[in-house]
Amino acid sequence: MSKEFEQKAEAFHQELSREYYLAEAGLKEQLSITPIYERYAHLFGEDVVRELLSLANDRRGRYMAEWVTLEYLENLVKGVTEDISNAMRQATVEWEGEHVPYHNLRPMISNEPDMTRRHLLDQLEREVTASQNPHREQRFRSLHDEARGLGFDNYLALCDLLRGLNLVSLTEQARILLDETRDVFFRRLERFLNSIEVPTERAGTPDVLYLFRGRTFDALFPKEAMIPALTTTLAGMGIDLAQQENLELDLEPRPLKSARAFCVPIRIPEEVKLVIKPIGGPDDYASLLHEAGHAEHFVNVDPDLAFPFKRLGDNSVTEAYAFLFHYLPLNHHWLRRIVGIEDGGAYIKLARFQRLWLLRRYSSKLLYELELHTNLDEAEQRYVHLLGDALGVAIGAENYLADVDDAFYCAQYLRAWMLEVHLRRFLENRFGAEWFTSERAGDYLTSLWRQGQKLRPEELTISMGYDGLHSKYLVEELAST
Numbered sequence: 001m002s003k004e005f006e007q008k009a010e011a012f013h014q015e016l017s018r019e020y021y022l023a024e025a026g027l028k029e030q031l032s033i034t035p036i037y038e039r040y041a042h043l044f045g046e047d048v049v050r051e052l053l054s055l056a057n058d059r060r061g062r063y064m065a066e067w068v069t070l071e072y073l074e075n076l077v078k079g080v081t082e083d084i085s086n087a088m089r090q091a092t093v094e095w096e097g098e099h100v101p102y103h104n105l106r107p108m109i110s111n112e113p114d115m116t117r118r119h120l121l122d123q124l125e126r127e128v129t130a131s132q133n134p135h136r137e138q139r140f141r142s143l144h145d146e147a148r149g150l151g152f153d154n155y156l157a158l159c160d161l162l163r164g165l166n167l168v169s170l171t172e173q174a175r176i177l178l179d180e181t182r183d184v185f186f187r188r189l190e191r192f193l194n195s196i197e198v199p200t201e202r203a204g205t206p207d208v209l210y211l212f213r214g215r216t217f218d219a220l221f222p223k224e225a226m227i228p229a230l231t232t233t234l235a236g237m238g239i240d241l242a243q244q245e246n247l248e249l250d251l252e253p254r255p256l257k258s259a260r261a262f263c264v265p266i267r268i269p270e271e272v273k274l275v276i277k278p279i280g281g282p283d284d285y286a287s288l289l290h291e292a293g294h295a296e297h298f299v300n301v302d303p304d305l306a307f308p309f310k311r312l313g314d315n316s317v318t319e320a321y322a323f324l325f326h327y328l329p330l331n332h333h334w335l336r337r338i339v340g341i342e343d344g345g346a347y348i349k350l351a352r353f354q355r356l357w358l359l360r361r362y363s364s365k366l367l368y369e370l371e372l373h374t375n376l377d378e379a380e381q382r383y384v385h386l387l388g389d390a391l392g393v394a395i396g397a398e399n400y401l402a403d404v405d406d407a408f409y410c411a412q413y414l415r416a417w418m419l420e421v422h423l424r425r426f427l428e429n430r431f432g433a434e435w436f437t438s439e440r441a442g443d444y445l446t447s448l449w450r451q452g453q454k455l456r457p458e459e460l461t462i463s464m465g466y467d468g469l470h471s472k473y474l475v476e477e478l479a480s481t
């Protein structure tokens, strides 16, 4: 494959990333990606995809083939994608005599102490979500047809093969995780639901959102101390945030700015944005740290690497770096040294339970998505059954299509959670429980970040002295939650 093609692919990627950044950071009113796809349509022709698939016999070629094929599929359904996203952006519901935007409902549910009101808000949210389900179904059917059109057995096989997800083995590990953590999960669930006065038999996902919002811990995680916590953490590892000119920290409040922190690597490693609207609270700290993990990864990538190694490859790798920082607040040494919390025990218990919840949710989502992408007709019942069985609370059937990311991103998250435990154990063994205060740990991480996503999680774990990527350590940690 030609170098020129890679350069064009990189230019497309930069334009698309910049557009997402401008829209999500509130610097632009509408997200408009169709003109970008149109300008670069020559990258995503069916002949190009077929040629790349047939030539993909080395790592660089495989990463390009994966990316072009998935962009080719997205390009075919982008009209529907945009319609759904714009409909959701514009939708409002009636709540106490006011028009409330659909996107505000989730934060309102998380902050609503009254169970009945939470459930009503959730009902309103689900009704709007359901209104777009016919379009979502049409979109998935098109993706399934196009995957077969390219010569794959089905969409599942396409994703598994091109992304190197190892779905058979991952599914087995997801089942083990669900079995081994079942007892501890249900014991903790009942106790935590009691703590917010929700009877287990009436509990639904909105109650869990409220529980994990962790309002009682807000005072421990003030807004003003958030950026200093990040700066101090990085300084401990010998990283001076103020000196990183390629990383822009966008803290400016704008009305249209997304409420969640996010990181966009526009040009790697020359131009990376970390966007946040600080509000404080434990969740906000975790999401800032998560995005900072991505940002440090991207600003440290070797500028001489080829585009497929800088940006493509397995996203489980960058997600693992993000999780490594994201879960720092579960380390009581970090809470004490960086945030000044002497007794973080109660907070850590909740945060660990939240992690267990997420792992069970994603494990059951993987089982569900395997079925969804092979039998769409039964999907709605299977969603409610599989997630309900794993999570022990009522699951809103209306979310069965909206709660799905394309191309098994759920599998990449699961692989990232597995990789994060390997990496964290390695850092703790070599640099101690307070590894985040070690410049040598910082040097080691920087040496990993330099490689972009050239290496796969399996190879990274081997480089750390493990015998590969597996869920053993993760399950052990979760079972002792």
Ligand SMILES: [Zn+2]
Pocket: 290, 294, 319, 322
């Ligand atoms: Zn992430």
